[in-house]
Amino acid sequence: MLIAKKWIYAKAFSGYPTAENFRLEEETLGELKEDEILAEAIFLSVDPYMRPYMGQYPVGTVMIGGQVAKVVKSKNSKFPEGRFIFGNFGWRTHTICNPSVGDFRAKPYVLPDFGEVPLSLGLGVLGMPGNSAYFGFLEICKPKECETVVVSGAAGAVGSLVGQIAKIKGCTVVGITGTDEKCEWIKNIGYDYAINYKTQDIKAELKKAAPKGVDCYFDNVGGTTTEIVRGQMNTFGRISVCGIISSYNEERAKVFDPQRDFVGKQLKQEGFVVSRWNARWMEGIEQNLKWIQEGKMKYRETITEGFENMPDAFIGMLKGVNIGKAIVKV
Amino acid sequence: MLIAKKWIYAKAFSGYPTAENFRLEEETLGELKEDEILAEAIFLSVDPYMRPYMGQYPVGTVMIGGQVAKVVKSKNSKFPEGRFIFGNFGWRTHTICNPSVGDFRAKPYVLPDFGEVPLSLGLGVLGMPGNSAYFGFLEICKPKECETVVVSGAAGAVGSLVGQIAKIKGCTVVGITGTDEKCEWIKNIGYDYAINYKTQDIKAELKKAAPKGVDCYFDNVGGTTTEIVRGQMNTFGRISVCGIISSYNEERAKVFDPQRDFVGKQLKQEGFVVSRWNARWMEGIEQNLKWIQEGKMKYRETITEGFENMPDAFIGMLKGVNIGKAIVKV
Numbered sequence: 001m002l003i004a005k006k007w008i009y010a011k012a013f014s015g016y017p018t019a020e021n022f023r024l025e026e027e028t029l030g031e032l033k034e035d036e037i038l039a040e041a042i043f044l045s046v047d048p049y050m051r052p053y054m055g056q057y058p059v060g061t062v063m064i065g066g067q068v069a070k071v072v073k074s075k076n077s078k079f080p081e082g083r084f085i086f087g088n089f090g091w092r093t094h095t096i097c098n099p100s101v102g103d104f105r106a107k108p109y110v111l112p113d114f115g116e117v118p119l120s121l122g123l124g125v126l127g128m129p130g131n132s133a134y135f136g137f138l139e140i141c142k143p144k145e146c147e148t149v150v151v152s153g154a155a156g157a158v159g160s161l162v163g164q165i166a167k168i169k170g171c172t173v174v175g176i177t178g179t180d181e182k183c184e185w186i187k188n189i190g191y192d193y194a195i196n197y198k199t200q201d202i203k204a205e206l207k208k209a210a211p212k213g214v215d216c217y218f219d220n221v222g223g224t225t226t227e228i229v230r231g232q233m234n235t236f237g238r239i240s241v242c243g244i245i246s247s248y249n250e251e252r253a254k255v256f257d258p259q260r261d262f263v264g265k266q267l268k269q270e271g272f273v274v275s276r277w278n279a280r281w282m283e284g285i286e287q288n289l290k291w292i293q294e295g296k297m298k299y300r301e302t303i304t305e306g307f308e309n310m311p312d313a314f315i316g317m318l319k320g321v322n323i324g325k326a327i328v329k330v
Numbered sequence: 331m332l333i334a335k336k337w338i339y340a341k342a343f344s345g346y347p348t349a350e351n352f353r354l355e356e357e358t359l360g361e362l363k364e365d366e367i368l369a370e371a372i373f374l375s376v377d378p379y380m381r382p383y384m385g386q387y388p389v390g391t392v393m394i395g396g397q398v399a400k401v402v403k404s405k406n407s408k409f410p411e412g413r414f415i416f417g418n419f420g421w422r423t424h425t426i427c428n429p430s431v432g433d434f435r436a437k438p439y440v441l442p443d444f445g446e447v448p449l450s451l452g453l454g455v456l457g458m459p460g461n462s463a464y465f466g467f468l469e470i471c472k473p474k475e476c477e478t479v480v481v482s483g484a485a486g487a488v489g490s491l492v493g494q495i496a497k498i499k500g501c502t503v504v505g506i507t508g509t510d511e512k513c514e515w516i517k518n519i520g521y522d523y524a525i526n527y528k529t530q531d532i533k534a535e536l537k538k539a540a541p542k543g544v545d546c547y548f549d550n551v552g553g554t555t556t557e558i559v560r561g562q563m564n565t566f567g568r569i570s571v572c573g574i575i576s577s578y579n580e581e582r583a584k585v586f587d588p589q590r591d592f593v594g595k596q597l598k599q600e601g602f603v604v605s606r607w608n609a610r611w612m613e614g615i616e617q618n619l620k621w622i623q624e625g626k627m628k629y630r631e632t633i634t635e636g637f638e639n640m641p642d643a644f645i646g647m648l649k650g651v652n653i654g655k656a657i658v659k660v
Binding site for chain 1: 335337346347348349351352354371372373374375376377378380381393421423439442444445447450451453454455456457458459460461462463464465466469470485486487490491494495498508509511512515518519520557560561563564565566567568569570571572575586588589591592593594595596597598599600601602603604606607610611612614615616617618619621622623626627628629630631633637638640641643644645647648649650652653654655656657658659660
C-alpha cells in the first residue's frame with residue numbers, strides 16, 4: 001500500500017492561474033498487474049503549454065505534465081527496476097501504469113544513458129523542449145549559414161536552445177526576452193544580440209541588430225513582437241511558430257492572435273509573387289491552354305472597349321464589377 | 331512619326347482611385363534602332379496589383395501593366411512583324427522597345443499559338459493570372475484528391491481558375507465571392523459551393539459547405555474572411571496567399587493585415603506540435619546530448635524544491651521568473 005500525492009485541476013483557469021486553481025490530493029495505489037510498473041517521480045516539468053491545454057480537460061482532472069521518474073517496481077521486462085524513464089504521468093508523485101499501452105504521448109520511454117549530464121535534462125534539453133528546438137527550428141526554418149535568425153522567448157526552455165542551434169549552423173542570432181538578466185544570460189550562451197522587449201524599442205533595436213533583415217524567425221510569443229519581427233523579414237523568410245505565450249493568459253474572445261491557429265493545427269502558410277516561377281512560365285501557359293482545349297477550364301472576361309476608358313475599367317475592377325478577368329480592348 | 335497615347339499616374343492614390351488620379355497624354359515616337367520593335371496594344375490588362383504597386387512609383391510615371399500587342403514594325407528577328415506578344419509596357423497604345431534587354435518582367439515574350447482561343451487570354455488564363463493560379467495553388471497548397479479547398483475572391487481572374495484546377499485534382503471546392511451573380515457563375519464553372527460574403531454568414535455557411543473542415547485555402551482577400559476560413563482549417567492545412575484585395579484601398583496605417591507581409595516578401599510560416607516528430611524522437615535527444623557533451627550547447631534550469639510547490643513553480647514560469655527550463659524536484 002502506497003499513498004501517491006497528486007495535484008488536481010480544481011477550478012477552470014481564467015487569466016493568470018492562482019493557488020485556487022489547484023488542489024493537492026492523495027490516492028492509495030494497489031498492486032501491480034502483469035506488464036505494469038510503479039514509477040516514482042524525481043523531477044516534474046512545468047511548461048507554458050499546460051495553461052492552454054488544460055482548457056480541454058474537465059475540472060477534477062489531474063494536472064497534465066511530464067516527469068523523469070525511477071522505476072521502483074516492475075512487472076515489465078522492458079522497464080526494469082532502477083531504470084530512469086520519462087513519462088507523461090501528470091502532476092503525481094507515484095504512478096502505476098502499463099508502459100506498453102497507449103499512443104506515443106501516453107507511453108513512457110526509458111531515457112538513454114546521459115553520462116555525466118543531470119537527469120532533470122530529460123524534461124528540458126533532452127526532452128520535449130529540446131526536441132521542439134531541434135526539429136521545430138531545423139525542419140521548419142531550414143536555416144542557412146550566414147543568415148540572420150530571431151528568437152522570441154529567447155531565454156525560455158526552447159528559445160535558449162534554438163539560438164544555440166542557430167549558432168552551431170553558422171547564423172547570426174538575435175534574442176528577444178523580458179529582463180536584463182535574461183539578456184545577459186542568452187549573450188553568455190552564444191546569442192549575438194539580446195533585446196529586452198520591456199525596456200527597449202524592439203523595432204529600432206532589431207534594425208540595429210539585423211541590418212540586413214531577418215531570414216528566420218522562431219516564434220514563442222506571438223502578438224506585437226511577432227508583428228514587428230515579421231515587418232523586418234527578408235524575401236523568402238521562414239517563420240516557425242512554436243507558441244504564443246503572450247496570449248495564453250488572455251481570454252480567447254478578448255485577444256485573437258492569428259498565430260494561435262498555426263500552432264494548434266500545425267498550419268502552413270506561404271505568400272507568393274508569381275515571378276518566382278519565371279523559369280517555368282511557358283509550362284503554366286501550355287498546361288492551362290491544354291485544359292481549355294479539353295473543355296476542363298472555362299474562363300470569362302469583362303471587356304471594356306476603348307483605351308480612353310482604362311481608368312474606369314481599373315476602378316470598376318477594384319470595386320468588383322467585373323466577373324473573371326478585366327480587360328480593355330483598344 | 332507616330333503618336334502614342336499613354337495614361338499617367340497623375341496624383342497619388344488614397345483610398346479608391348478616382349478619375350483625377352489619371353491623366354491621358356500623347357507621345358511622339360521616333361524611328362526604330364537596331365534590335366527594337368514597335369508594338370501596338372490590342373488588349374490591356376487591369377489588375378488589383380496595380381493599386382498597391384503604383385505606390386512605389388513617383389507621380390508622373392506611366393501606369394504599369396501588361397498588354398497583348400502586335401509587332402507592327404521590327405528590327406529584331408526573334409520578334410517578326412505580325413506576331414502577337416505579351417509585354418509589360420504599361421498603359422500605352424504604342425511602344426518602342428528592345429525586347430532582348432532587361433529582366434524577365436521587363437522583357438516581352440512571343441505568345442504561343444492559341445489556336446481557336448481568343449488572344450485576350452494572354453492577359454488572363456494564359457498569362458499572369460493563369461500562372462498565379464497554376465503555380466500558386468499547386469506548388470504551395472499541394473492539394474490531394476478528396477481534400478476540401480476554399481478560394482476567396484473566387485470569381486476573380488485568379489480565383490475562378492484556382493477552383494477549376496482544384497476540381498481537376500479531385501477536390502471539393504468552396505468559393506467565397508461578393509454577388510449572387512458571381513456565386514451563380516462559379517457554380518457553373520465547377521465550384522461545388524459558393525458563399526456570398528456580403529449577404530451570408532461566412533462562418534455558418536462554410537461549416538455547411540465544408541463539414542469535414544478545410545484542407546487548402548487560396549487567399550486573394552485577407553481580412554475577416556481569412557480569419558474565418560483559418561478558424562475552420564484542419565490539422566496540416568495549407569494556405570497560399572496570393573493577394574489581400576480587401577485592404578488594397580485602405581491606408582496602410584489604418585488597417586494592418588498580417589497577410590500583407592506574406593505576399594510582398596513571399597514569407598513562409600508553419601506552426602508545429604512537437605509530437606509530429608515522434609518517430610524521430612530519440613534522434614533529437616541524442617543530437618542534443620552530443621552537442622552538450624561537446625560543449626556546444628549550454629543549458630540552465632530553474633529548479634523549485636518540493637512537490638507541494640508545483641502550482642507556484644507553474645505560475646512563476648508563466649510570469650517569466652524562470653531562466654531556462656522550469657523544473658520541480660520532488
